[in-house]
Amino acid sequence: MKAMSARALARAVLTLGLLLWALPGRAMPPVQHWTLANGVRVYFVRAPQLPMVDLRVVFDAGSARDGGHAGLARLTNTLLADGAGDLNADRIATRFDALGAQFGSGASRDMAWVSLRSLSGAGPLGEASGLVARILTAPRFTAADFRRERGRMRVAVKEREQSLGDVAGRAFYRALYRGHPYASPPGGTARSLAALTRTEVRRFHRRYYVGRNAVMAIVGALDRRGAQALAQRVAGALPAGAPAPELPPVRDPAAPHSVEIHRASTQTHVRVGTVGMRRGDSDYFPLYVGNHVLGGSGLVSRLSREIRERRGLSYSVYSYFLPMRRRGPFLMGLQTRNGHTREAVGLLRTELQRFVADGPTDKELRAAKENLIGGFPLRIDSNADIVEYLAMIGFYRLPLDYLQTFPDRVRAVTRTQIRDAFRRRIDPRRLVTVIVGGGASAPESR
Amino acid sequence: MPRWALPILLLLFAPAVAAGPVHEYRLDNGLRVLVKEDHRAPVVVSQVWYKVGSGDEHGGITGISHALEHMMFQGTAKHPAGEFSRIVAANGGRENAFTGRDYTAYFQLLAKDRLPVSFELESDRMRNLSLKEADFRKEIRVVMEERRLRTEDNPQALTYERFNAAAFVSSPYHHPVIGWMDDLRNLKVGDLRAWYRRWYAPDNATLVVVGDVDPQAVVRLAKRWFGPLPAGRPVHSKPRRELGPRGLRRVTVRAPAELPYLLMGYQVPVLRTVRDVREAYALEVLAGILDGGSGARLASRLVRGEQVAASASAGYDLYARRTDLFLLNATPARGHGVAELERALRREVRRLREQPVTAAELERVKAQVVARRVFEQDSVFYQAMQLGRVVTAGLDPRVLDEYVDRIRAVTPARIQAVARRYLIPERLTIAVLDPLPVQGRPPRTAPVHGAGALR
Numbered sequence: 001m002k003a004m005s006a007r008a009l010a011r012a013v014l015t016l017g018l019l020l021w022a023l024p025g026r027a028m029p030p031v032q033h034w035t036l037a038n039g040v041r042v043y044f045v046r047a048p049q050l051p052m053v054d055l056r057v058v059f060d061a062g063s064a065r066d067g068g069h070a071g072l073a074r075l076t077n078t079l080l081a082d083g084a085g086d087l088n089a090d091r092i093a094t095r096f097d098a099l100g101a102q103f104g105s106g107a108s109r110d111m112a113w114v115s116l117r118s119l120s121g122a123g124p125l126g127e128a129s130g131l132v133a134r135i136l137t138a139p140r141f142t143a144a145d146f147r148r149e150r151g152r153m154r155v156a157v158k159e160r161e162q163s164l165g166d167v168a169g170r171a172f173y174r175a176l177y178r179g180h181p182y183a184s185p186p187g188g189t190a191r192s193l194a195a196l197t198r199t200e201v202r203r204f205h206r207r208y209y210v211g212r213n214a215v216m217a218i219v220g221a222l223d224r225r226g227a228q229a230l231a232q233r234v235a236g237a238l239p240a241g242a243p244a245p246e247l248p249p250v251r252d253p254a255a256p257h258s259v260e261i262h263r264a265s266t267q268t269h270v271r272v273g274t275v276g277m278r279r280g281d282s283d284y285f286p287l288y289v290g291n292h293v294l295g296g297s298g299l300v301s302r303l304s305r306e307i308r309e310r311r312g313l314s315y316s317v318y319s320y321f322l323p324m325r326r327r328g329p330f331l332m333g334l335q336t337r338n339g340h341t342r343e344a345v346g347l348l349r350t351e352l353q354r355f356v357a358d359g360p361t362d363k364e365l366r367a368a369k370e371n372l373i374g375g376f377p378l379r380i381d382s383n384a385d386i387v388e389y390l391a392m393i394g395f396y397r398l399p400l401d402y403l404q405t406f407p408d409r410v411r412a413v414t415r416t417q418i419r420d421a422f423r424r425r426i427d428p429r430r431l432v433t434v435i436v437g438g439g440a441s442a443p444e445s446r
Numbered sequence: 447m448p449r450w451a452l453p454i455l456l457l458l459f460a461p462a463v464a465a466g467p468v469h470e471y472r473l474d475n476g477l478r479v480l481v482k483e484d485h486r487a488p489v490v491v492s493q494v495w496y497k498v499g500s501g502d503e504h505g506g507i508t509g510i511s512h513a514l515e516h517m518m519f520q521g522t523a524k525h526p527a528g529e530f531s532r533i534v535a536a537n538g539g540r541e542n543a544f545t546g547r548d549y550t551a552y553f554q555l556l557a558k559d560r561l562p563v564s565f566e567l568e569s570d571r572m573r574n575l576s577l578k579e580a581d582f583r584k585e586i587r588v589v590m591e592e593r594r595l596r597t598e599d600n601p602q603a604l605t606y607e608r609f610n611a612a613a614f615v616s617s618p619y620h621h622p623v624i625g626w627m628d629d630l631r632n633l634k635v636g637d638l639r640a641w642y643r644r645w646y647a648p649d650n651a652t653l654v655v656v657g658d659v660d661p662q663a664v665v666r667l668a669k670r671w672f673g674p675l676p677a678g679r680p681v682h683s684k685p686r687r688e689l690g691p692r693g694l695r696r697v698t699v700r701a702p703a704e705l706p707y708l709l710m711g712y713q714v715p716v717l718r719t720v721r722d723v724r725e726a727y728a729l730e731v732l733a734g735i736l737d738g739g740s741g742a743r744l745a746s747r748l749v750r751g752e753q754v755a756a757s758a759s760a761g762y763d764l765y766a767r768r769t770d771l772f773l774l775n776a777t778p779a780r781g782h783g784v785a786e787l788e789r790a791l792r793r794e795v796r797r798l799r800e801q802p803v804t805a806a807e808l809e810r811v812k813a814q815v816v817a818r819r820v821f822e823q824d825s826v827f828y829q830a831m832q833l834g835r836v837v838t839a840g841l842d843p844r845v846l847d848e849y850v851d852r853i854r855a856v857t858p859a860r861i862q863a864v865a866r867r868y869l870i871p872e873r874l875t876i877a878v879l880d881p882l883p884v885q886g887r888p889p890r891t892a893p894v895h896g897a898g899a900l901r
Binding site: 025047049050051081089090091093094095096097098099100102103118119124148151152154155156158159161162163164170223262263264266269297298299300305308309310311312313314318335336337349367370372373374375376377378380381382383384418437 | 486487488489513519527528531532535536537538539540555556557560584585586588589590591592594595597598600601602669702703704705738739740741745746749750753755756757777779780806809810813814815816817818820821823824825826882883885886
């Protein structure tokens with residue numbers, strides 16, 4: 001069978017596709033936004049196709065608020081569902097289970113959240129959302145629950161210690177953010193956890209789980225009135241409180257810095273990077289699209305081509321910016337067998353230098369845009385995706401049309417903007433390098 | 447094992463797909479085509495499932511199915527190495543592949559009008575893969591890095607590997623999907639060529655498409671691209687059934703680790719191998735009784751109640767192709783040992799044998815199954831994945847539609863009966879991770895290449 005060459009096919013379909021995407025029509029329904037009397041900012045997208053609702057309540061109560069007590073934010077978050085009002089952990093858990101509802105929670109550096117996925121019928125949704133409200137407003141924080149969950153977090157610290165990638169990640173944040181709240185590991189350390197008290201947990205909850213420090217995202221089969229009632233039911237009873245204070249600004253590393261941690265392993269994990277950007281950063285799109293070329297697009301990225309596809313040095317090699325409230329990291333990572341560590345680190349640095357000096361080629365930039373713009377519908381093809389985007393938009397106060405304008409913002413990025421942004425923001429002479437595993441030079445003193 | 451990036455959760459023992467109709471066709475060359483419409487978003491997922499996995503491998507070439515999966519991205523005459531991924535990316539697509547015990551599968555997620563891109567590329571590499579020596583020499587190094595990442599330096603994965611090797615004696619589930627390191631070192635590109643010729647043909651594959659598509663149009667497109675491919679020679683797998691159980695087996699794995707870890711597996715039938723399918727669904731519910739939600743027994747009794755476990759889970763793969771294990775795994779809480787943890791888990795199992803589960807517990811499991819059936823429809827990928835899995839395991843896709851009713855029909859008596867029949871010491875294998883210091887000593891000389899797996 002005679003076939004159009006794939007390149008020609010790709011081009012033909014692509015031209016057509018870009019035209020279609022330029023037209024309005026199948027776009028995501030608009031984001032609706034309102035604020036509860038106690039200050040909770042609510043973001044809602046109606047999704048009537050499936051009889052279900054996704055809900056996410058996000059607080060500025062991540063580990064950046066640990067205040068020297070590493071692990072406090074996560075422990076507080078974990079304990080929420082372990083007892084609320086007159087219900088203990090078992091009662092709460094079995095009620096969610098009996099409704100078929102899925103409750104979740106977590107805490108990273110910027111945020112702490114709880115999430116609920118429920119059938120949208122008035123019965124299950126009403127009861128499940130009532131449970132979430134109790135969990136947020138009336139957690140018990142009993143001594144027994146506190147001791148048990150703190151103990152489990154200490155086990156989790158050890159479990160992460162078994163993962164070279166986790167060890168490398170923590171060492172990277174510690175080295176990059178010296179003295180800044182972002183340096184603190186969200187899961188805490190053996191020592192910091194041992195020192196935590198129940199009083200600190202109570203105080204943390206009272207201070208940060210408040211209306212003016214909260215954002216709620218809702219996606220599902222509700223109309224506006226239904227969503228308003230749901231938001232009020234879940235978070236209307238939170239005290240207004242006050243927003244968390246500004247985090248201190250992040251300083252750039254003054255000099256290059258290397259950390260080596262020896263482990264009995266066959267591979268060595270490498271992280272190389274520096275301070276990156278904020279959410280809502282004016283350089284966001286040039287840096288994001290540029291990184292897509294460098295190491296953000298899987299196998300077709302430069303780092304993957306050079307290190308995996310040409311040399312077979314690593315299974316997974318990548319780079320990314322993690323935009324946060326304050327400037328999050330830019331980092332490159334890989335793992336390679338012990339004897340090839342120096343070669344791999346050298347390649348990461350060389351590729352970064354080259355990219356900062358020259359930026360992407362026209363062809364690379366075109367390919368990155370084709371991928372990002374053409375793949376845009378995939379980003380918002382599920383309620384699970386949309387609710388996360390809404391929470392992010394609300395938490396970082398991004399424009400409500402952030403998703404709708406995303407393709408156009410990507411399309412507008414130029415080579416010059418990328419090169420300029422990388423040159424201003426990424427200094428390859430002042431990188432933090434972390435090497436963990438059998439290829440590291442000396443044992444770490446622990 | 448996905449081919450790159452972080453692991454996709456292989457959705458083991460996660461049941462049931464949505465109720466929408468599945469359109470099924472078979473092309474003249476034997477290719478099976480399953481199409482399901484989902485018009486919520488203008489996207490489509492396209493997956494090609496080959497009925498070959500590590501469960502089809504024999505000793506000496508373990509890991510060959512997964513290595514071949516990697517090589518499927520190294521080009522054909524028409525699309526040289528790297529071109530495949532570039533074309534998918536240029537069309538805004540996401541792609542990857544994964545290999546399991548029973549299958550090797552490839553997928554693209556695309557805007558709906560790009561489906562032809564997937565079909566052109568997949569049909570080309572179904573029969574025309576280049577498999578060049580130089581590409582293979584490079585790619586097998588990547589596979590060995592993947593093995594180091596996932597297994598060699600991961601004490602729980604190492605334990606799991608030895609556990610399977612002890613639990614399965616005559617079944618090919620004995621060896622790991624990624625293969626033994628020594629077999630990877632000794633694989634030759636010629637081995638892969640033979641493996642490719644043997645298994646990669648339209649009559650050993652299923653094309654699954656879920657998304658904003660018209661089934662008739664998808665079939666026309668499939669005929670256009672896959673129709674001209676010649677059928678392969680029929681392949682027959684030997685049954686390689688697992689030996690009957692002959693008593694408890696124990697394995698200790700010593701590896702650098704911070705924590706001990708416990709794995710227990712009871713030899714059990716699966717939907718495809720069981721005589722009375724009601725038993726398989728009872729085992730599925732039993733897994734839910736133990737680990738379906740935070741209110742289930744393992745969390746409420748062992749983690750929160752006795753506080754002997756820091757974490758504990760249970761699992762059962764209803765849709766495996768061969769007789770499998772009912773799995774329990776756990777990490778002890780601070781101040782508790784694995785022996786105590788084992789006693790606690792076995793006490794829970796004994797309780798299932800001795801007492802019927804309560805009506806309330808059973809209702810909770812069923813409520814979750816019903817709700818999950820709705821939630822699953824939020825993901826086109828998941829829906830396609832379920833279809834591909836059951837069909838490739840040799841099951842009728844209608845088992846997915848039956849799922850909720852089958853679960854609803856499970857009774858406490860049936861659960862107790864399967865616990866009594868299968869969750870018995872006779873069928874049990876236990877593996878324990880015994881931690882060694884993780885810091886080790888810095889190497890005195892440069893490490894020898896290829897000796898990395900030695901400890």
